[in-house]
Amino acid sequence: MKSLIVTLLGLLSCAPSCLAVNPIIQTLFTADPAPMVYNDKVYLYTTHDEDGSTWFTMKDWRVYSSDDMVNWTDHGSPLSLDDFSWASKDAWAAQCIERNGKFYFYICAHHTELNRMAIGVAVSDSPTGPFVPPFDEPLVAAHWGDIDPTVFIDDDGQAYLYWGNPHLWYVKLNEDMISYDRELGVVQVPLTQEGFHTREEVTEERPSAYEEGPWLYKREELYYMLYPAGGVPEHLAYSYGPSATGPWQYGGVIMEVIEEGGAFTNHPGLIEYKGNAYLFYHNGALPGGGGFNRSVCVEPFEFNADGSIPLIEPTREGVVEAVAWLNPYRRVEAETIAWTGGVETERDAQVGMVVTDIDDGDFIRVRSVDLGEGPAQFTASIAAAESGGSIEIRLDSRDGTLIGTCSLEAGNSPDDWVMQSCDVAPITGVHDLYFVFEKVSQKQVRFDFWKFSKQG
Numbered sequence: 001m002k003s004l005i006v007t008l009l010g011l012l013s014c015a016p017s018c019l020a021v022n023p024i025i026q027t028l029f030t031a032d033p034a035p036m037v038y039n040d041k042v043y044l045y046t047t048h049d050e051d052g053s054t055w056f057t058m059k060d061w062r063v064y065s066s067d068d069m070v071n072w073t074d075h076g077s078p079l080s081l082d083d084f085s086w087a088s089k090d091a092w093a094a095q096c097i098e099r100n101g102k103f104y105f106y107i108c109a110h111h112t113e114l115n116r117m118a119i120g121v122a123v124s125d126s127p128t129g130p131f132v133p134p135f136d137e138p139l140v141a142a143h144w145g146d147i148d149p150t151v152f153i154d155d156d157g158q159a160y161l162y163w164g165n166p167h168l169w170y171v172k173l174n175e176d177m178i179s180y181d182r183e184l185g186v187v188q189v190p191l192t193q194e195g196f197h198t199r200e201e202v203t204e205e206r207p208s209a210y211e212e213g214p215w216l217y218k219r220e221e222l223y224y225m226l227y228p229a230g231g232v233p234e235h236l237a238y239s240y241g242p243s244a245t246g247p248w249q250y251g252g253v254i255m256e257v258i259e260e261g262g263a264f265t266n267h268p269g270l271i272e273y274k275g276n277a278y279l280f281y282h283n284g285a286l287p288g289g290g291g292f293n294r295s296v297c298v299e300p301f302e303f304n305a306d307g308s309i310p311l312i313e314p315t316r317e318g319v320v321e322a323v324a325w326l327n328p329y330r331r332v333e334a335e336t337i338a339w340t341g342g343v344e345t346e347r348d349a350q351v352g353m354v355v356t357d358i359d360d361g362d363f364i365r366v367r368s369v370d371l372g373e374g375p376a377q378f379t380a381s382i383a384a385a386e387s388g389g390s391i392e393i394r395l396d397s398r399d400g401t402l403i404g405t406c407s408l409e410a411g412n413s414p415d416d417w418v419m420q421s422c423d424v425a426p427i428t429g430v431h432d433l434y435f436v437f438e439k440v441s442q443k444q445v446r447f448d449f450w451k452f453s454k455q456g
């Protein structure tokens with residue numbers, strides 16, 4: 001990934017859009033966003049387009065979290081194709097939900113024996129996994145087109161799993177969330193034009209605008225079904241109804257086809273968090289990106305007074321404001337990133353997720369950091385093969401005021417994690433921080449976490 005995009009990303013990040021925040025993940029290609037609010041945090045599950053893909057070549061799912069909507073912590077891959085004995089390729093769209101302290105992750109992947117896609121489930125005690133399938137077979141393998149599951153638990157406790165392309169199907173999940181009401185079976189939703197509008201070329205297979213990627217959501221008394229629509233290139237649209245099973249009424253377009261920097265697919269995920277509504281979607285706008293190398297983005301929006309969803313503009317600069325300040329006086333994972341020019345992340349056997357692949361001039365931007373009365377020292381946990389190079393700490397832009405420079409020392413081996421500190425200027429208030437890496441190339445520097453200590 002890095003070789004492909006680093007130069008362009010660096011340029012992009014230092015253009016006037018030094019403030020660029022879309023796409024929100026720059027360390028790899030992500031698609032099919034599925035946000036989940038749990039315990040006052042947003043967990044963002046995504047698929048993962050392999051670098052340089054010329055098809056939907058996808059092997060694992062990824063998870064990120066945020067409690068401010070602008071900095072995203074990378075938790076790595078909680079689940080991959082290797083976890084499903086029946087699946088061999090195509091780790092496509094997925095969604096996770098919590099019930100009674102357990103997390104249920106519904107995925108779709110290619111069923112080797114059946115030679116078509118099927119829906120699977122995996123379970124975890126933690127939103128960041130690892131997830132384990134409870135049995136060695138898919139949850140649903142009923143038709144060609146069993147892709148893109150969306151899951152929803154209604155106020156009465158009944159859970160629904162919807163999915164499908166080009167048809168839309170659902171089952172009522174049992175309380176265990178890993179089986180469904182077999183008596184009712186799989187229900188096919190009639191894709192009427194009243195419910196799902198129309199498309200340019202209507203066929204028997206595709207009688208409405210509905211294409212794939214459903215997202216079921218409830219707000220106040222209204223149920224919403226969001227979906228990519230129209231055929232490719234896809235726009236996003238929605239239908240609404242009085243219950244989780246409709247009847248559905250077409251609501252309108254919520255995001256037009258993204259002309260510049262779009263992918264030919266799109267995929268919606270809607271949450272409300274800390275009083276705001278957000279639409280997650282994907283584009284192809286990272287350098288090296290496109291239809292098979294996509295990236296997850298987010299836009300805030302407001303529901304109209306009558307509950308309808310407005311047309312939402314995709315932006316590159318991003319208009320999401322922080323909904324909380326980041327506290328730098330507690331440990332902050334280095335892989336908590338608003339924007340990066342260059343670095344990647346990986347799982348280290350000792351310490352978990354870390355920032356890696358750091359070269360001269362690479363940087364990490366962390367937004368909306370509350371420095372309070374002012375810091376005294378910066379400390380970072382670093383592993384390096386050789387001493388030398390530094391992290392510059394800059395304020396508000398890549399070339400902003402330098403408030404400290406932390407020289408990097410190697411431990412006894414490249415895997416030794418060493419705490420390294422330096423004094424910093426006692427700047428007060430809320431700022432964006434830029435960690436700029438200087439003269440680190442060849443030293444195999446990796447970065448685990450950082451924190452400031454307070455004055456006095």
Ligand code: FUB
Nearest residue numbers: 056092093148213265267
């Ligand atoms: O990411 C692979 C497939 O592309 C998804 O399952 C569809 O929704 C489309 O985004």
